[in-house]
Amino acid sequence: MSVATATPAAAPFLSRERTIAGPDFNRWLVPPAALAIHLCIGMAYGFSVFWLPLSRAVGITQPLACPADMGFAARLVATQCDWPISLLGWMYTLFFVLLGCSAALFGGWLEHAGPRKAGLVSAACWCGGLVISALGVYLHQIWMLWLGSGVIGGIGLGLGYISPVSTLIKWFPDRRGMATGMAIMGFGGGAMIGAPLADILMRTFAGPGSVGVWQTFLAMAGIYFVFMVCGALGYRVPAEGWKPAGWRGPTVSRNRMVTPHDVHLDIAWKTPQFWLLWAVLCLNVSAGIGVLGMASPMLQEVFGGRLIGLDLGFADLSAAQKGQIAAIAAGFTGLLSLCNILGRFFWASASDRLGRKMTFAIFFLLGIVLYAAVPWSAHQGSSVLFVLIFCVILSMYGGGFATIPAYLADIFGTRMVGAIHGRLLTAWAAAGILGPVLINYLREYQIAAGIPQSAAYDQTMYILAGLLALGLLCNLLVRPVAERLYMRAVTLTPQADAASPLPIRTVQASAARPGGLVLLTWLAVGLPLAWGMWVTLQKAAVLLH
Template sequence: MGFLDRSRTIAPPDWNRWLVPPAALSVHLAIGQAYAWSVFKPPLEDALGLTGTQSALPFQLGIVMLGLSAAFGGTLVERNGPRWAMFVSATCFSSGFLISALGAWTQQYWLVVLGYGFVGGIGLGIGYISPVSTLIKWFPDRPGMATGIAIMGFGGGALIASPWSAQMLESFGRDSGGIARTFLVHGVVYAVFMSVGVLLVRVPATVAEKAVARSAVNVSARNALRTPQFWCLWVVLCFNVTAGIGILEKASPMIRDFFEGTPVPVAAGAAAGFVALLSLANMVGRIAWSSTSDLVGRKNVYRLYLGVGALTYLVLALAGNASKPLFVVCAMLILSFYGGGFATVPAYLKDLFGTYQVGAIHGRLLTAWSLAGVLGPLIVNAIADGQLAAGRSGPDLYTTSLFIMMGLLVVGFVANELVRPVDAKYHEPVGEVVR
């Protein structure tokens, strides 16, 4: 389709580069709905007779497909440009909701899993990486800030989607028909909203692209996989995400369990407010810490994520139930590092591998997220279930998993220290990059 061709998105000389972040945000705010999946869990369980494990399948498959589609589609995104990628993302993500609506209406849960998890998950992955290399090329002076603005939208999408979805479920009903109508509205509205990004996005003019090609480092996605730097960053991202998502997935029951034996236990409403605070910390951390990385360097800011994160987990394990404010502040700090890690890694990749195929490299790196999305909740839930079966309660349900998370962050800290500039033998010839 000519409209989606990369050549049709080349910006005129007077194009304002600050129009590109809103284009990216229109996609990321939409696909960030994934973090609000828990709103649909209780009504689906009641309407279709599902267990908690079964109702989590669409979300889990969506995160797995996010990593896989980003990895396998990254090169296509680089080749075909951001407009093509945003269009594919909008089509898949919106279609996923429409298929899920059919599944809820006919009470065929496998269609919900197929739609939201598989088809929608492809839209998540392609949409997540679609603006990365474009933003870095438009903002070579502030790549951390630029990618942080866009990826902030993914963290903040749930702040919009969660109350919106809850309100629609109250209006349409929490039976299968009401769920189907809610999915249908999501599919239509997100298709329109994401189309803004498709229409607005532009890539730098050819002269700017050639200037980028003359930069000191340009490594192809294929060669990046052969470098130790890529795999060090893979470990860093995987363990930083594992540590954050473990708390995020279990946040509401965790804070209630930690303070169940205190004179003033945490009520269900307060626990829901705690989850909202964590989402806010996740979102703000993406722009704040990634922008900070432009000033202090990527390696230094990851030292903060991993080193201070490990110490924060230690505080939670040893004294988390001593004070509610202490628990909340520690958890919010960890979630800000979780979000910041996502937003900073594209700029870290640009520093190491150049802008030549940074989107494709980023896509391959996101396979770390696929593993972490399973690993983090598995560690926290499996250990909590085991401790509960052994007759323990309160903070004892989580102490072991908190120490494990601390250990993973220490391993990530070591991996970050091992990162060095990429050897020149992996660089692409300038002529190839220009071509």
């Protein structure tokens, strides 16, 4: 098929018009551009690597505690004592709250401005936030870390996370799940690359008077800025009406859950379908994120000395023995991260064949069984079965993130899916609070009630299984949007639809063959990702050993 109009020659370089692809553009150049951004902002998952060094930024070898009578406000500007990890951890909370909020606030602007401009703003915010944080470490002002990486960086996270979604779905209407899975797996993989890279840099820059963190922030800001700018400049959007060669569009008679029509953002977020999908994502993520945040202590407290061949509980171990099982637990955490990443691509790709509704039904049904089986596997003393169960659970946690954009495109169409996805990510912000609070406070309550540490997670797992049962019900209630809510061609004015694709030159749908540039761009993102996987597998080998 073809579309014939002209692009304004005077259109600004960052305008959406200038990102519309020519007739010979290879769509396989777009996923590595998205990965370049997601692999950088995904370091948000790995920021805990900085907590211990930052907790002794003044004392260098040992943390220098602040006076017990020092108030909260004074601690924010104190330069003569170290920050406790509890204060540093707020930066992690700010990351994901600001991610969800900024994605919701700026999703509509992103559709109008285009992915190139959004990607560059994301790079400026994320890398600029790291620079501000570096200055905060140098001056020892924790509020600058919260402002820099937490607030400004969090805004960059939101824009960078959603910027490729609608673009990839438009380029791969025949493989929506696979396309979003390729990009969003990068967000999960960012920590696999960033955490060991940060460790190497901190050890390189550390000296008698510095733990090497502020220098590491600056170095990573420079590296990430180059990758993110290259990714943003690599974005292209298809001309209006473009389709892959041989693809005729979704067959509505065969799959009523996939619509060829579009629903405007202002309408979509008011529909029952939107809020059912919001609940589906929130409940799936709440269960997974609670487990992910407590994976290391959970394994150690449940199995204790059995991890190193001793019939002792966790509380009965010596400091040296606890160090041994901590190393094993680190391998467990790394293995879960790898399953999270691979699950994003596997499940999202599988959803192209299974359908999005069926895929989420599998997440919830299988999840209910697995969460309920966790206490049984623990009491059986089978650490291998325990690990395998959580590997599958975390693959579905990641798979939910990667599949939901395609689910939204199926229900609401592709025209404004980026903005709709941005609104839906507020579910992530809610889950980031619900999941950890639920699992942490229930654990503390049960231990205070005299329940052994090895059994402190049993009731929590049953409650998480109950959350998944509620998510299954919400998923089953999702139905196609009523036809009266679809956007009509006669109403697509610039005011009503700022995200309307802008046509340019004649574009023929073609099956472009991979070329040298495609191979080069995939190597640029594939090699760092392969290195991160290799490091993770080496750590996981300790657990298997």
